[in-house]
Amino acid sequence: MSEIKVPDLGESITEGTIYKWHVKEGDTVGQGDVLAELETDKVNLEISAEEGGVISAILRGAGENVAVGEVIGRLGGGAPAGGKPPAAEAQPTAQPPAETAAAQPAAAAPAAAPEGQAAENGAAYLASPGARKLARERGIDLAEVGARDPIGRIGQADVKGHGAAAVPAAPIPAPAAPQSAPAGSTPPPGKAADGKETERKRMSRRRLTIASRLVEAQHTAAMLTTFNEVDMTAILDIRKRRKDTFKEKHDIGLGFMSFFTKAVVGALKAYPLLNAEIEGEDLLIKKYYDIGIAVSAKEGLVVPVVRDADRLSFPQIERQIAELASKARANTLALSDLQGGTFTITNGGVFGSLMSTPILNAPQVGILGMHKIQLRPIAIDEETTVNRPMMYIALSYDHRIVDGSEAVSFLVKVKELLEDPEALLLEG
Incomplete structure (x- = not known):
């Protein structure tokens, strides 16, 4: 069993975003085969297999931020045990929710994470590695952290400030979602408040970098x-x-x-x-x-x-x-x-x-x-x-x-x- 890691990305680049996987769990690959494509601030890079084998686990999915040296998958010498993907990557229909909860009650909270994780992943996409680490240590949801950066990138100072303010604010959420709210008060996905169609699309890592550097150039240069x-x-x-x-x-x-x-x-x-x-x-x-x-x-x-x-x-x-x-x-x-x-x-x-x-x-x-x-x-x-x-x-x-x-x-x-x-x- 070997690990698929994010390779060294070059000078000044410490992280990237998985653009897409070219393989899936259970696929057999040879040495040098392209496994995934990684988007960085400047270019897209391919991650290749260092040896042949079978993809036994894909640990990080497309759209997720990953750091240099981070393990994003595993490569085994044979087929994955039982021929089943790990629980974290399983499709929703693979196992009834009730059966999962009964079999592993302690894992109930993490099992619900993929759906609720979307907002955090969106915020994490704009957060620095240090900010994400600090947020994990303090148990802070990045989706709730405000950013002082003009393009919305979250830094450690933003997480620290949120953490300081979060203590007295903890008891307040209870009345924040009254049952008497009108049924149609929140527009459905793809709809604006007036019912007109909209499309929400996450900015690519490169577009975020372009935005950040253009704003930086205007702020730092005369x-x-x-x-x-x-x-x-x-x-x-x-x-x-x-x-x-x-x-x-x-x-x-x-x-x-x-x-x-x-x-x-x-x-x-x-x-x-x-x-x-x-x-x-x-x-x-x-x-x-x-x-x-x-x-x-x-x-x-x-x-x-x-x-x-x-x-x-x-x-x-x-x-x-x-x-x-x-x-x-x-x-x-x-x-x-x-x-x-x-x-x-x-x-x-x-x-x-x-x-x-x-x-x-x-x-x-x-x-x-x-x-x-x-x-x-x-x-x-x-x-x-x-x-x-x-x-x-x-x-x-x-x-x-x-x-x-x-x-x-x-x-x-x-x-x-x-x-x-x-x-x-x-x-x-």
């Missing part, structure tokens, strides 16, 4: 956004003339992201504070250029990183971005694909956005937003106006270390490099 616009005529002309040759030679399309990545690298070299981060009372100015490219995936936005972008050619950048985007949409990104970016580029234009204010990807202090290319009348001189393909670009930055003049100059530099691709080839 975030400001400045705008400019780029005449895309020269880039569109190059793509029109060179796209077929580029595709034949490099087996990859020539998109916009390689131009923007090169322009950002050139501007970061000219204005290095936008390639820095704050560490305590120090500035950590990075001399390398790992550019994060925001990609929209099913579970939310992810930012895989193009490493050493200053050393890559246009086809190498395009190929890396295409590979990372494909992995993001297939949910196969590795943690190493997401860690350590120095600056981020996000393209809302692919969804039709004309202008936006991107939020920083902390601890980075700069993010460039691209937008939709749109024909607009541009005055060439006092007498001449022409239609040009224009794009608004936005730079959000941390004003704690980047002054407005430097941010504006950075964005102007990006504009100049994009409008003059020859300079882009030299400086990017």
Whole structure:
């Protein structure tokens, strides 16, 4: 008999959520077979069998939070004894409730837990590991604990505060549920108070992490956004003339992201504070250029990183971005694909956005937003106006270390490099 444990999840990740099991109790598996999929804050990871055998027990179900090293199942060398799953995993129809209570009266309370546990599991999903442990030690239901965090994540301080307040409040629940309450006072599941249909859906771990980090970025950084616009005529002309040759030679399309990545690298070299981060009372100015490219995936936005972008050619950048985007949409990104970016580029234009204010990807202090290319009348001189393909670009930055003049100059530099691709080839 061997244990199925949650593997080491990588730097700074101590827990995950079981996304789904690929096996069930009684299944025979071989060494290396995928047993379950685990959702973490950043990526989904597969848990594989370290040896062959029969799944004798599944201890934690889909949707449950689990910590690194925790036992979530057992793998035996033969069929499970009696061919029956453990009581905790048995289906409700496997044994009449009365028979269960008669046979094991001491287990009656735990047997009722799976139905009543739903609310606690929902709260535990938003609770830190320390808070869950403290709640278990004090016998506190996490569903009743209020959170001070903006997204509702429960911390140890919330549990301690609830525990202190719970003592005098203990005798009060009796009159809280009077028998005289109107029969229809509580709307049924899927119904709002006025009878209209609703749907309640638990946020995924990744969506919770995105929410938490975006709120954190706005709370911790002095975030400001400045705008400019780029005449895309020269880039569109190059793509029109060179796209077929580029595709034949490099087996990859020539998109916009390689131009923007090169322009950002050139501007970061000219204005290095936008390639820095704050560490305590120090500035950590990075001399390398790992550019994060925001990609929209099913579970939310992810930012895989193009490493050493200053050393890559246009086809190498395009190929890396295409590979990372494909992995993001297939949910196969590795943690190493997401860690350590120095600056981020996000393209809302692919969804039709004309202008936006991107939020920083902390601890980075700069993010460039691209937008939709749109024909607009541009005055060439006092007498001449022409239609040009224009794009608004936005730079959000941390004003704690980047002054407005430097941010504006950075964005102007990006504009100049994009409008003059020859300079882009030299400086990017």
